[in-house]
Amino acid sequence: MIGLARKIVAGGVVAAVILPFIPLIMWSFSNRWFYPDLWPRPWGTRAWEYVLGIAGSQITAALGRSLWVAAVTAVMAVVVGTPAGRALGLYDFKGKDLVSVLLTLPVIVPPLCVAMGLHLWFIKLGLAETFGGVVLVHLTFCLPYTVFVMWGVFSNYNLDFEDQARSLGASTLQVMYRVMLPLTFSGIVVAGLFAFLLSWSQYLSTLIIGGGKITTLPILLFALMGSGDRPVAASVSIVFVVPAFLALLLSARHLGRRSITGVR
Amino acid sequence: MGELILKNINIRYGGEPVVRDFNLEVRNGEMVSLLGPSGAGKTTVLKAVAGLIRPERGEILIDGYSVQDLPPEKRDAVMVFQKPLLFPFMNVMQNVGFGLRMRGEPVREARQRIQEILALTQLGGLEYRKVHELSGGQQQRVSLARALVLKPAILLLDEPLSNLDANLRQQMRELIQEIQAQTRITTLFVTHDQAEALMISHRVSLLLNGRLRQVGKPRELFYRPADPEVARFFGARNFIQGRVKDGWFQSEFGTFQVPQGFTANGDWLTATIRPEDLRVSPDSQFEIQGEIQKINFEGSATRIWVRCRTTEFVVLTSEADFFPGQNVRIHLPPDKIRIFPPDSKEFEKIEEI
Ligand SMILES: Nc1ncnc2c1ncn2[C@@H]1O[C@H](COP(=O)(O)OP(=O)(O)O)[C@@H](O)[C@H]1O
Ligand SMILES: [Mg+2]
Numbered sequence: 213m214i215g216l217a218r219k220i221v222a223g224g225v226v227a228a229v230i231l232p233f234i235p236l237i238m239w240s241f242s243n244r245w246f247y248p249d250l251w252p253r254p255w256g257t258r259a260w261e262y263v264l265g266i267a268g269s270q271i272t273a274a275l276g277r278s279l280w281v282a283a284v285t286a287v288m289a290v291v292v293g294t295p296a297g298r299a300l301g302l303y304d305f306k307g308k309d310l311v312s313v314l315l316t317l318p319v320i321v322p323p324l325c326v327a328m329g330l331h332l333w334f335i336k337l338g339l340a341e342t343f344g345g346v347v348l349v350h351l352t353f354c355l356p357y358t359v360f361v362m363w364g365v366f367s368n369y370n371l372d373f374e375d376q377a378r379s380l381g382a383s384t385l386q387v388m389y390r391v392m393l394p395l396t397f398s399g400i401v402v403a404g405l406f407a408f409l410l411s412w413s414q415y416l417s418t419l420i421i422g423g424g425k426i427t428t429l430p431i432l433l434f435a436l437m438g439s440g441d442r443p444v445a446a447s448v449s450i451v452f453v454v455p456a457f458l459a460l461l462l463s464a465r466h467l468g469r470r471s472i473t474g475v476r
Numbered sequence: 477m478g479e480l481i482l483k484n485i486n487i488r489y490g491g492e493p494v495v496r497d498f499n500l501e502v503r504n505g506e507m508v509s510l511l512g513p514s515g516a517g518k519t520t521v522l523k524a525v526a527g528l529i530r531p532e533r534g535e536i537l538i539d540g541y542s543v544q545d546l547p548p549e550k551r552d553a554v555m556v557f558q559k560p561l562l563f564p565f566m567n568v569m570q571n572v573g574f575g576l577r578m579r580g581e582p583v584r585e586a587r588q589r590i591q592e593i594l595a596l597t598q599l600g601g602l603e604y605r606k607v608h609e610l611s612g613g614q615q616q617r618v619s620l621a622r623a624l625v626l627k628p629a630i631l632l633l634d635e636p637l638s639n640l641d642a643n644l645r646q647q648m649r650e651l652i653q654e655i656q657a658q659t660r661i662t663t664l665f666v667t668h669d670q671a672e673a674l675m676i677s678h679r680v681s682l683l684l685n686g687r688l689r690q691v692g693k694p695r696e697l698f699y700r701p702a703d704p705e706v707a708r709f710f711g712a713r714n715f716i717q718g719r720v721k722d723g724w725f726q727s728e729f730g731t732f733q734v735p736q737g738f739t740a741n742g743d744w745l746t747a748t749i750r751p752e753d754l755r756v757s758p759d760s761q762f763e764i765q766g767e768i769q770k771i772n773f774e775g776s777a778t779r780i781w782v783r784c785r786t787t788e789f790v791v792l793t794s795e796a797d798f799f800p801g802q803n804v805r806i807h808l809p810p811d812k813i814r815i816f817p818p819d820s821k822e823f824e825k826i827e828e829i
Contacts, residue, residue: 380578
């Protein structure tokens with residue numbers, strides 16, 4: 213009984229993930245597709261020929277830029293978020309509640325406001341329309357998530373492991389790399405994945421801060437959507453989804469309860 | 477070599493001092509236990525020796541050198557925590573080799589040493605086991621092996637038996653004793669279990685409320701406790717008061733000769749007699765009359781609470797045919813009376829515990 217129920221739930225989850233993609237795939241393999249028809253007609257690979265052909269270099273460049281922005285953002289979010297989460301998870305200090313409120317701000321406040329507000333500052337600082345500026349604005353959205361994830365990881369972290377390691381002869385640096393990092397690795401992967409995916413799907417903030425100069429994949433995608441060519445937009449969407457999906461698959465074994473509960 | 481000296485150690489976590497004026501010497505090759513109830517400060521003392529916390533005052537010497545300013549990884553003292561704390565991302569061999577790897581020991585020699593220690597701790601054949609596949613006893617042994625492999629001058633064991641059930645506990649205790657005897661590694665062994673401390677160590681040090689109360693051979697602490705509190709920790713329950721007069725301790729339960737060296741005269745002193753040393757009988761052969769209040773049958777012995785006037789005595793006897801309310805007589809064998817020296821704590825104080 214439980215086995216069957218589990219299968220049904222698992223099947224439901226898979227269906228929920230895959231179903232939205234089916235029309236997308238169908239769109240990308242159509243030449244035209246109008247409203248009352250159930251199927252596109254005629255079928256064709258026009259869109260893919262365009263995406264991989266004439267627009268290929270443009271899309272590859274955008275893909276590379278997106279990957280680079282997301283990767284740098286994820287790494288920075290983890291590098292900053294891990295010590296912050298550690299401090300919040302392990303130690304009590306004044307203003308801890310305030311920190312959690314401040315952290316939720318960029319999540320609650322509409323991204324448009326955040327990006328517009330930062331834009332003025334970034335212009336003054338020379339960060340507007342730069343790669344660094346885009347990464348920074350992405351960080352304002354990603355960092356809260358990584359901090360929250362790492363906060364959870366470290367609030368279940370047993371510091372005795374580190375003391376034991378030190379007594380066995382590990383230096384402070386060795387404790388960090390040989391004990392803390394492996395113990396919290398799953399949490400770090402999850403935090404990094406969150407940051408990567410969030411950065412990957414940023415559109416508005418990239419547009420505002422990047423000013424159209426930093427053309428990430430979403431920027432290109434929206435431009436193509438605007439031109440009204442649905443099959444092309446669909447195939448670019450697939451190009452857009454695949455790396456995110458791969459990132460998810462690669463980190464799959466770190467997801468789940470274990471990763472964010474730490475080790476006792 | 478391995479000699480540990482703690483001088484006047486004082487430790488506090490922010491507010492109240494946790495360890496006060498602690499002095500202890502562990503000689504080369506010796507196994508000394510640090511005994512005390514939970515919360516006495518035992519772990520704190522170990523951590524101070526290991527370098528994991530800094531005493532507020534005092535000095536720690538290992539082999540004659542002050543280690544005050546050495547970080548834990550540079551101290552030749554390795555602490556084994558109460559929980560095994562095995563690294564879950566490493567197998568048994570990697571766990572045992574952790575310290576050697578941190579030191580940058582050549583792999584070949586490290587392997588050799590790991591194998592030796594695994595054999596010594598009866599873990600042979602488990603090299604490639606994952607940590608979570610081990611039983612509690614095996615985990616505890618891996619954690620011991622992980623420290624032993626480093627051959628530290630001082631081995632610090634924090635209640636290594638407390639997580640094990642009775643049977644395993646005995647095996648592990650014997651193993652530790654055997655390894656210590658074989659390697660002659662200087663060991664400070666923390667426990668809250670008096671029987672364990674008495675069985676395992678060359679000398680026992682008793683810590684109560686952050687203060688070292690008595691250090692000595694197991695028999696010394698057991699038979700000649702320094703003060704009523706120490707006696708109470710080792711199971712003494714019967715305390716009587718009396719006045720010393722011309723070499724005799726006079727109490728309402730009899731007059732007993734004061735041991736030599738007592739200079740007190742006219743002072744009120746406290747004496748104790750262990751429950752198993754008190755004699756109880758339903759006949760009238762003994763001088764003190766009492767009534768049984770309560771009986772606890774404990775298997776090999778029966779614990780009887782006997783009220784004699786205003787004092788309640790606890791008697792441990794091998795005879796089981798008593799009943800509550802019974803009128804009995806008790807006897808305090810003079811050679812079993814322990815009269816505390818005048819400078820020990822007063823009786824009133826211990827009553828509060
Ligand atoms: N990190 C800490 N912060 C504050 N107080 C502590 C800390 N660790 C231990 N204590 C307190 O110090 C006392 C002694 O603790 P501990 O050395 O662990 O005792 P034991 O090992 O004898 O059970 C206890 O009262 C405990 O509450
Ligand atoms: Mg303890």
